[in-house]
Amino acid sequence: MSQDKPVIELKDLTKEFLKGARVLDSVSFSVKRGESVALVGANGAGKSTLIKILLGLVKPTSGKVRLFGFEPGDSSALERVGYLPEIPGFWGELSATELLAELGRLRRVDPSQVKKRREKLLGILGLRLRGVRRMEGYSKGMLQRTGVAAALLHDPDFLILDEPMSGLDPRAQEKLRAILLKLRAAGKTLLISSHSLEDIRSLCDRVIVLEKSQRVLDGPTAQVLQELVEKYRSSEPWDEDPLGEIPEAWSLDG
Amino acid sequence: MIFSALLLLRFRLLLRQKIGWVSLLVGLALILIGYSTASVSFVSPQKIFWDFALGLSFVLVHVLALYLGAQLFHDEKDRRTLHLVLVGGVSRLQWLVGNVLGIWLGLVAIDMIWFVTTWLVSLASFSWAGAWILVQVKILQALSVLVVLSFTSLFSLLLRPLLALFLSGALFLFLYSVSAVERVFSDPQTGLLTDARWALGVLKVSKILPPLEWFDLKMFVGYEPQIAWSTLGSTAALGLAWTVILLGLASWRFQKLDL
Secondary structure, three states: OOOOOOOEEEEEEEEEOOOOOEEEEEEEEEEOOOOEEEEEEOOOOOHHHHHHHHOOOOOOOEEEEEEOOEOOOOHHHHOOEEEEOOOOOOOOOOEHHHHHHHHHHHOOOOHHHHHHHHHHHHHHOOOOOHHHOEHHHOOHHHHHHHHHHHHHOOOOOEEEEEOOOOOOOHHHHHHHHHHHHHHHHOOOEEEEEOOOHHHHHHHOOEEEEEEOOEEEEEEEHHHHHHHHHHHHHHOOOOOOOOOOOOOOOOOOOO | OHHHHHHHHHHHHHHHOHHHHHHHHHHHHHHHHHHHHHHOOOOOHHHHHHHHHHHHHHHHHHHHHHHHHHHHHHHHHHHOHHHHHHOOOOOHHHHHHHHHHHHHHHHHHHHHHHHHHHHHHHHHHHOOOOOHHHHHHHHHHHHHHHHHHHHHHHHHHHOOHHHHHHHHHHHHHHHHHHHHHHHHHHOOOOOOOOOOHHHHHHHHHOOOOOOHHHHOOOOEOOEOOOOOHHHHHHHHHHHHHHHHHHHHHHHHHHHHOOO
16 A cells, blocks of 8 residues: 555545535545644534444445545554544443553554553553553543543554543543653544634644534645634624523523 | 353453342242252152152243343343443344343253252252153253343333333243143133134144243152153254244344333
């Protein structure tokens, strides 16, 4: 496989669900190796659907989608991808240690490597002691950190992170930011879906904005964030369920 | 390797989940209660004990198969562990077959624990070491559970979990009533649809599970009946063929789903 091939290639990607709702409308962009891209948009803009299409969990209605040059869902592509969903899901009957061992087996990572990496990741993420307890007793922050460990275990080339800081305390957020910066420096490709402008500014060199199922802005971080401010100076950002006015004097009655 | 990893993961999860180990303990408790009741009987306590234990395991293991099969897809999807595994490069077919066989292995293991307990109690109390028919019954039961898991997992991919469970239960009861229904339809004295050969044809084809009468052992001390191994073999082949067809349909449906 050519090293020049982009990591993600989307051309006129459209997704329409059965009830006629068009969630993505002719979205096109590509992401090169080593890029760190933020995916931004209001609720319902199509970010999660786009990520699921890339991962082969949802089928596109039309358009071309390639991940490392392969069709989405192809195991040759997925073995190079680490994914942290917005709400990670695990089996509560397993501990973090056991989960990583199982994921290592499923991902065909050498067992000795799994052991070494598992110890390192759990140590870095503050789960060395608590990692042996069953996950049914974990807090949101612990689950999120377990999700980070699961996404990094097989040393992927491309990381997709959906709200990575969600549920993490400030120290853990700082730690994760540091990890992601190191991964970026090591040449990994990052795609981060986030509402946090601080995270976008510090972690990403490019921002893609989705609005009403379409790609509306795409460019360097500082430029796009400036354009966003200009764009919404006069009008509210699109949201399928926009925020309402807060009453002058707080009251829920009348 | 992925396939066996999935299978063992599901097996391990089943034995750790409450439903797994609670069912195991409840089954063991009921077997011991059955022994207590049988041992005070004056007539064939050994037969009563074995009839009770085998009947109990038949019902419990099939109820578990119906429930676990109907819940598998929806539970894993709601928990997002389905996504976790698929994003790891596991194909949908591997996921489906690995998990169904993992549940099957877990249920067979639970059933074997019940069986060995029954056998040990029987050996200790009645000095009866068993017969080949018991092994045959366990093979048939394992096969039956596999077919039931296959059609419940297909229904769970087509319907909501409660509806999938209901339809699976109804189908299971129908399949185990087929012989009785066929006898009624075939009897000219009842006058019920005896000319409807298509109905009889459907009933004959519907025999995808081993006949229920094979589970109703007529055991007497000193008399050990046995099902012909060739008959057992052909029944097993039919059951496995149905398993492949049902899981094939389930896999086809699974490929089409947006998750």
